Amino acid sequence: MGVRSSAIALLLLYCSAALAQQRALPTQDLRSGSSYMGAELRAMQADTFANPGTLWVERGAKLWSARAGTVDRACVDCHRDARDSMKGVAARYPAFDAGAKRLLDLEGRVNQCRSARQGAPALAFESEELLGLTAFVASHSRGMPVRVAIDGAAAVHFERGRMLYERRIGQMNLACLNCHQQNAGRRLLAETISQGHSNAYPIYRLEWQALGSLQRRLRACYSGVRAELPAYNAPDLLDLSLFLAWRGEGLQIEAPGVRR
Amino acid sequence: MAEARIQVPPQVRRGEAFEVKILIRHAMETGYRLTDEGKPIARNVIRLITCRYNGVEVFRAEPSSGIAANPLFTFFVSARESGELQFEWQDDSGARNSERASITVAG
Numbered sequence: 001m002g003v004r005s006s007a008i009a010l011l012l013l014y015c016s017a018a019l020a021q022q023r024a025l026p027t028q029d030l031r032s033g034s035s036y037m038g039a040e041l042r043a044m045q046a047d048t049f050a051n052p053g054t055l056w057v058e059r060g061a062k063l064w065s066a067r068a069g070t071v072d073r074a075c076v077d078c079h080r081d082a083r084d085s086m087k088g089v090a091a092r093y094p095a096f097d098a099g100a101k102r103l104l105d106l107e108g109r110v111n112q113c114r115s116a117r118q119g120a121p122a123l124a125f126e127s128e129e130l131l132g133l134t135a136f137v138a139s140h141s142r143g144m145p146v147r148v149a150i151d152g153a154a155a156v157h158f159e160r161g162r163m164l165y166e167r168r169i170g171q172m173n174l175a176c177l178n179c180h181q182q183n184a185g186r187r188l189l190a191e192t193i194s195q196g197h198s199n200a201y202p203i204y205r206l207e208w209q210a211l212g213s214l215q216r217r218l219r220a221c222y223s224g225v226r227a228e229l230p231a232y233n234a235p236d237l238l239d240l241s242l243f244l245a246w247r248g249e250g251l252q253i254e255a256p257g258v259r260r
Numbered sequence: 261m262a263e264a265r266i267q268v269p270p271q272v273r274r275g276e277a278f279e280v281k282i283l284i285r286h287a288m289e290t291g292y293r294l295t296d297e298g299k300p301i302a303r304n305v306i307r308l309i310t311c312r313y314n315g316v317e318v319f320r321a322e323p324s325s326g327i328a329a330n331p332l333f334t335f336f337v338s339a340r341e342s343g344e345l346q347f348e349w350q351d352d353s354g355a356r357n358s359e360r361a362s363i364t365v366a367g
Binding site: 049050052054055058059206209210 | 263265267281283285287288328329330332
């Protein structure tokens with residue numbers, strides 16, 4: 001007893017807190033962006049016919065079997081039936097890729113596969129092809145809970161993501177946290193501020209009149225607070241994506257989501 | 261870039277009204293937007309869409325700038341004979357597209 005054992009107890013307490021990572025949003029308080037929408041939009045998202053995102057899913061399904069690159073190989077040649085092989089994959093991303101030695105989101109994963117296994121050029125961000133493939137892959141995780149790895153090599157990215165989430169930026173001097181954590185559920189002009197989760201991406205956003213990636217949405221927020229826009233695939237966007245996924249762990253994948 | 265999804269019931273009964281849905285992939289460029297350089301973007305919307313049921317027109321719409329991208333059209337048709345629904349649409353760029361769906365009428 002005494003000083004030594006209480007020091008050990010303190011250390012253990014500290015370790016478990018560090019391992020569990022303090023969650024500002026308890027799991028039972030998580031609200032998907034869809035819960036802030038009206039009944040009509042929720043119905044549109046749930047209806048696999050009326051959801052415009054399915055146009056991209058169908059395009060992705062075609063690309064899945066289309067050969068590409070110098071290797072002349074299609075996704076289907078290695079991964080076979082996406083209904084089995086891609087089940088739950090989107091729920092685990094972003095993830096650190098040991099081979100590429102960097103953090104990859106789903107878009108990065110597709111392009112990594114293209115360059116490493118197909119010998120094909122990377123698809124441009126927000127291109128119809130990349131959105132089609134990511135929507136197709138993500139659609140096979142619909143209804144599955146988000147769960148990402150933040151330990152090991154991903155830990156440094158996670159911590160950077162948290163730092164970025166909490167850091168005030170731009171002429172508006174706002175951090176993600178100021179709106180989506182401290183004021184979620186309250187009004188910003190005509191809109192209700194959501195908790196800002198990433199579980200429905202890629203989303204068909206009515207404002208865009210098209211499907212778009214999480215990175216596009218994050219850039220829109222950077223623009224909203226009048227901060228300098230990071231380029232697509234910038235480390236900031238990827239690290240932030242990892243933190244966001246962890247923050248919404250437990251929410252179900254809704255891709256392709258529909259949002260205002 | 262002709263892409264459309266069509267939904268009709270697999271089988272309908274004679275005399276019954278059945279629901280037809282068609283979702284068309286189209287940018288529906290309003291003509292009111294400008295590029296980053298301030299140049300106007302030419303209007304390109306679907307200006308006419310028709311549906312014929314075994315050759316007889318059963319639906320016609322003339323959308324304009326007020327209709328969102330990737331429009332969804334839903335309407336009801338009275339079932340008469342088995343056959344085909346033929347959809348045709350054209351936009352401001354002059355592109356003409358068509359799709360068809362077969363319908364089976366029982367009874």
